[in-house]
Structure formats: C-alpha cells, structure tokens
Amino acid sequence: MSTDTPQTSHLSATAVTELIDASFPQIHASGRVMEIESVGHDIARVRMRLSEHNTRHGGTISGPAMFTVADFSIYVALIGRLGSAAIPSVTSNLNITFLTRPPARDVIAEARLVRVGRRLAYAEVALYSEGSSELIAHATGTYALVSSIPKA
Structure with missing residues (x-):
C-alpha cells in the first residue's frame, strides 16, 4: 500500500462510532x-440495516441508499x-457500479483504503446483501x- 502520510494508531469501531x-x-x-461492524488496518465494514427509507417498491434496496453506505x-475507514x-474530510468523487438487483436485506459494505496521501485518499468498496457472497455493487471513491473547513 502506497502512503504519503505517517501511520497513526487505528481506532476501534466503538471509537469511530463515538x-x-x-x-x-x-x-x-x-x-x-x-x-459500524469493524474497523481495521485501512479497512472498515459497515452494515446498512434494512428499513423503509432504503427500499424501493418491488422489494429491493434503492441505488441512493447503496451509494450512501x-x-x-x-x-x-x-x-x-x-x-x-479525518472529520472535516469530504467526498470529492464516488463512482458506483450496480451489478445485480439486491434483495430487501441488510447491505454490507467493505471498504479498503487503497492510497492515503497528504491531500487525497482513494478507496474501493464491495457491497453485498446479508448472507450472500455475491457482489451487488462495487464503488471507488476519493x-x-x-x-479545516473554510468559514462562509
């Protein structure tokens, strides 16, 4: 893994949640x-629980919900x-490819930091339906x- 920033101690899922x-x-x-289910060395696993806010008619998860997770x-991560x-960091790009119509179940997102530099971080995310090993979507993001965030 290529990095420009110094390694820091990794926080636990509980600390990140807080x-x-x-x-x-x-x-x-x-x-x-x-x-947040787990956080490790440049990885994170997040579960998006099934709710009426992230489903579409026909019994599937909405695209915007998968984008969000x-x-x-x-x-x-x-x-x-x-x-x-990392708190003031912002998304500068996110690209997602939907691979299959997911069933109405929890969605698991497994993120991996590919490169963290001084100004940008690049990552990839695999999305799965709970209980399945088949990818439902794949995303890359920067x-x-x-x-600090400039004051308006």
Missing part, C-alpha cells in the same frame, strides 16, 4: 440504520486510520483530506 455521533449526527436522521464506509483529523 466520533461520528459527535461530529456527524445527521447520518442517523432516519434512525440508526448505519452500524459506500460513501459512509470510506469515511469510517478514514476516521479509523486518521482519527479526528476523499479530499482537509485540515
């Missing part, structure tokens, strides 16, 4: 649908690696690593 709850509580506006899982320094 940071997100304090700094980004709006992710839970529709209830606690996103659950892919984006969120990258953010979780970044916070796991960089701690609170985050802009900012030290």
